[in-house]
Amino acid sequence: MSEKIKLSAAMKKQILENMFVKNYKRMWPYVKPVWFRALMTLILAIPVGSMDALIAWAIKPYTDAVMIEQTMQSSWYIPILIIAFTSVQGGLTYMLNYLNTWVGGKITNALKADLFKKLLTFETEFFTSKNSGEILINFNNNADMACSGLLSNLKSFVQKFFSSVSLIVVLFINSWQLALVTTAILICAFLPMAQLKKRLSSAMSGMMSVMATLTTKYTETHAGNRTIISYNLEQYQSNRYINTLHKHFSFQMKVFKKTRWLTPVMHIILSFGIALALWFGSHLILTHQLTAGGFVSFLTALILLYQPLKSIGNTYSSVIMSFWAIERCFTLLDMEPKIKDRANAKEMPGTHQQIKFNNVSFNYLKDVPVLKNINLTVNRGETIAIVGNSGGGKTTLVNLLPRFYDVNSGSITIDDVDIRDFTLKSLRQNISVVFQDNFLFEGTIRENIMLGNENATEEQLQRAIKLAYLDGFLKTLQNGIDTQIGERGVLLSGGQKQRVAIARAFLKNSPILVLDEATSALDNKSEAVVQKAIDNLMHDKTVFVIAHRLSTIRNATKIIVVNDGQIVESGTHDDLLKLECGAYKMLYDMQFKTDNKEAKPQE
Numbered sequence: 289m290s291e292k293i294k295l296s297a298a299m300k301k302q303i304l305e306n307m308f309v310k311n312y313k314r315m316w317p318y319v320k321p322v323w324f325r326a327l328m329t330l331i332l333a334i335p336v337g338s339m340d341a342l343i344a345w346a347i348k349p350y351t352d353a354v355m356i357e358q359t360m361q362s363s364w365y366i367p368i369l370i371i372a373f374t375s376v377q378g379g380l381t382y383m384l385n386y387l388n389t390w391v392g393g394k395i396t397n398a399l400k401a402d403l404f405k406k407l408l409t410f411e412t413e414f415f416t417s418k419n420s421g422e423i424l425i426n427f428n429n430n431a432d433m434a435c436s437g438l439l440s441n442l443k444s445f446v447q448k449f450f451s452s453v454s455l456i457v458v459l460f461i462n463s464w465q466l467a468l469v470t471t472a473i474l475i476c477a478f479l480p481m482a483q484l485k486k487r488l489s490s491a492m493s494g495m496m497s498v499m500a501t502l503t504t505k506y507t508e509t510h511a512g513n514r515t516i517i518s519y520n521l522e523q524y525q526s527n528r529y530i531n532t533l534h535k536h537f538s539f540q541m542k543v544f545k546k547t548r549w550l551t552p553v554m555h556i557i558l559s560f561g562i563a564l565a566l567w568f569g570s571h572l573i574l575t576h577q578l579t580a581g582g583f584v585s586f587l588t589a590l591i592l593l594y595q596p597l598k599s600i601g602n603t604y605s606s607v608i609m610s611f612w613a614i615e616r617c618f619t620l621l622d623m624e625p626k627i628k629d630r631a632n633a634k635e636m637p638g639t640h641q642q643i644k645f646n647n648v649s650f651n652y653l654k655d656v657p658v659l660k661n662i663n664l665t666v667n668r669g670e671t672i673a674i675v676g677n678s679g680g681g682k683t684t685l686v687n688l689l690p691r692f693y694d695v696n697s698g699s700i701t702i703d704d705v706d707i708r709d710f711t712l713k714s715l716r717q718n719i720s721v722v723f724q725d726n727f728l729f730e731g732t733i734r735e736n737i738m739l740g741n742e743n744a745t746e747e748q749l750q751r752a753i754k755l756a757y758l759d760g761f762l763k764t765l766q767n768g769i770d771t772q773i774g775e776r777g778v779l780l781s782g783g784q785k786q787r788v789a790i791a792r793a794f795l796k797n798s799p800i801l802v803l804d805e806a807t808s809a810l811d812n813k814s815e816a817v818v819q820k821a822i823d824n825l826m827h828d829k830t831v832f833v834i835a836h837r838l839s840t841i842r843n844a845t846k847i848i849v850v851n852d853g854q855i856v857e858s859g860t861h862d863d864l865l866k867l868e869c870g871a872y873k874m875l876y877d878m879q880f881k882t883d884n885k886e887a888k889p890q891e
Contacts (some may be wrong), residue, residue, distance in 0.1 A: 314618055318395045318435070326391045329439070332384040333446040339377040341454030342369075344589035345461070347581070388443045396435040403427045403620060411627040412692040413652075421503030426620060429499075433613035441607045455593040462586040463578050466565055470590055473561035498536045505529045511776075558594045565590055627691055629711050636710040636718050639799060640702050641668050643689075643830065647698035650684060658684050660853045661698070666846075668799075671831040673841035675875060676850040682834045685850060686802045689832070690719045720798040722822070724805040726789035728777030733762070734769045736777070736788055740795030752794035755824040757817050758787045783814030790821045801829045805836050838876055847872060 319326055347366075407427050415423075459467035509516065509525060516525055569586060572578035578586075645664040651657045659681045666672050674682045687693055688700060691712060700707050707715055720740075728736050737752060738744060744752075753759050753769070761784060765771045777785045786806060793801070806822060807815045819840060835841045842861045849857040849864070849871045857864055857871050864872035 315395075315614065318398045321398070322391050322394045325387050326439075329384060329387045329391055329443055330446050332380055332387065333443050334450045336377055336380045336384055337447040337449065337451030338454040339373050340451045340592050341458045341589065342373050344455060344458050344585055344592055347585045347588050384443065384447075388439055392435055392439040395439070396431050399431045399435055399617060400428060403431060403617060406621055406623070409625045409628070410623075411625055412687070413626065419500065419504040420507040421500035421505075422497075424503050425500045426616065430613040430616045434610055434617050441610065445607070452593055455589045458589040459586060459593070462582040462589070463569070463572060465572065465577075466569055466586055469564050469568055470561045470593075473557060473564065474593075476557055498532060498539055501532050502529070502536060505532060562590060562594065627694055627712070630708055633709060633711045636702065636705075636707075636714040638718065639668075640718075640830070642666065642703060643800070644701045644704075645685075645688075645698070646701065648685075648688065648695050648700060649697045650688060650693065650695055652693075658853050659688075662853075662855060664848065664855065664858075666830060666832075668830055669828065670845040671826065671833060671841075671843070673833045673835050673844035673847045674850055675835055675838065675841070675847060675872065676856075677852075680851045681853040682850050683804055686721075686804060686832050686834060689800070689802065690716050690721065717796075718798050719800045719802060720793040720796050720825075721802045721804065722786070722789055722793055722806045722825075726785055728773060728780070728785055728788060730773075730775045732767075732770045732772055733758075733788055736773070737769075737791045737795060740792040741797070744795045748795060752791040755794055756787045756791035756821045758784075758791050758821075761787070781814070783818055786814075786818045787821055790818070790825055793825055799829055801826060801831045803831065803833045803835075805834050807837065807840065838879055849875075 404427060407423070456467065456471065459470060505525070505528065516522060565587065569578065569583045573580060573583055643666040645662045648659055648662040649657060650659040662685065664672070674685060676682055684693070688695055689707070691707060694708065702710075729739070734749075737749065740752070741748070750759075753762065762768045762771075771779075773779050773788075777788070780788065790806075803822060803826075807818050815837070822840075833841055833844065841847060844861065846858060847861060847864055848855050851871060857867065864870055865876060867873055
């Protein structure tokens with residue numbers, strides 16, 4: 289059993305070493321563009337660290353001259369040299385820190401850019417399974433910890449290494465006997481560091497998870513401020529935040545207990561070195577094997593050597609955390625999105641004749657079907673309205689078309705070609721989606737509309753604005769189309785946001801249009817205007833409409849009723865109303881009939 293455990297430990301060590309080598313190699317593309325300045329950072333760290341030894345060395349002749357020769361004539365220049373050395377060291381330290389910050393920032397930004405590009409490749413399921421805090425920590429904060437932290441600590445290590453080497457040389461110059469004793473103590477001080485990494489990983493993972501939750505609380509408070517205010521949820525939200533703070537504090541203390549013991553342990557061990565140096569040094573002086581100046585120089589070098597080493601445990605902890613963050617970053621970069629282009633995927637043409645759902649089934653959770661054996665044929669230019677009870681699978685059905693999700697079984701084809709055989713970019717370029725709550729980006733109205741087609745001409749832009757019934761509203765604004773709309777379009781009303789989204793869809797001009805309850809959240813007046821804009825947008829397109837208000841779909845080519853993941857009825861508005869006790873008729877009667885008389889829908 290013991291041999292098996294030893295083998296397992298050896299394997300873990302080998303895996304760890306290979307992982308570090310792999311990470312070094314993978315970091316090189318980020319370091320390569322700034323390698324010269326990175327090298328200069330390390331080179332400057334050498335004299336900055338080594339100059340500590342010059343100060344310690346200069347004390348010996350000065351002390352011997354003053355204490356033994358009782359004169360300052362032969363060593364009057366030494367205090368001036370110490371000031372000069374320190375001034376040069378200070379200037380080099382500034383240059384070193386500047387270069388370190390510059391290089392660290394460049395490498396961090398490059399890694400963040402790649403992580404953000406990777407984030408944009410993930411499917412909808414990835415985002416729904418993680419909170420905003422996790423995304424921010426994993427794709428942003430880890431890069432800061434990985435690059436800037438590692439470079440800063442690497443610079444510190446190089447500086448301390450050459451400072452230590454040069455100071456050890458001074459120790460041996462003054463007394464090789466004392467140097468051997470203190471060096472042995474120094475080696476003992478570094479032994480506890482070997483246990484640090486394996487103690488740290490689990491606690492760091494937990495703390496990062498809690499930090500992500502803390503970040504999410506801020507995001508929730510920002511996005512949900514009106515709900516918090518209207519429901520008097522200030523105390524509720526505060527309690528949730530404080531509970532998360534307590535968890536964060538608990539993990540902070542775990543990390544502290546697992547890492548910060550190293551510094552006091554090293555401090556205690558190094559104090560033995562100083563005590564032995566004092567005792568043994570006194571013996572060497574009394575036996576005339578060491579001068580007083582040599583002893584003072586030795587102690588100065590020893591104190592200068594031991595002082596940074598007392599805190600090297602904390603620096604090493606930070607380095608381990610940086611390596612941990614690097615591993616996390618490259619783990620994310622290595623992740624493959626579930627929805628991606630197949631090998632040899634082809635471009636989808638800009639026209640189509642027919643769209644088919646062939647025995648399509650789908651589920652978000654295993655053994656919990658959302659769609660069951662959906663069969664549907666839609667010809668070019670037709671408008672298909674999808675109605676049914678809430679939670680029946682309507683939105684899921686249309687979300688499969690642009691591959692927000694992939695079917696579990698069956699297929700969706702366009703002109704007999706599986707949509708998974710098209711490139712994602714070309715497929716989605718042929719489909720425009722207008723959601724119930726359309727996302728607008730921070731910026732101007734112009735910038736948000738132009739996202740539909742960044743190469744659109746001013747004439748095309750103005751036409752889209754007119755067809756979306758947005759021109760009248762823009763005339764009321766001081767800055768017109770260049771008005772800033774705030775984060776998520778917060779400065780616009782629901783109807784105004786919808787019309788901006790419709791104008792954006794006009795510019796995209798895709799042959800397939802999906803309307804996902806695009807007017808259900810609007811009041812009657814806003815709905816009437818938005819519906820006119822939608823009618824313009826639907827012209828000469830194949831349209832899938834998820835409708836809450838049935839008044840908007842009377843003229844649809846075909847209406848399908850989806851309940852419990854299945855198509856239970858299909859036909860025209862008039863055909864479905866003829867079905868006694870039909871699902872569509874029941875929905876229609878609930879909305880438009882009172883006392884067995886059809887009420888006229890509000891326009």
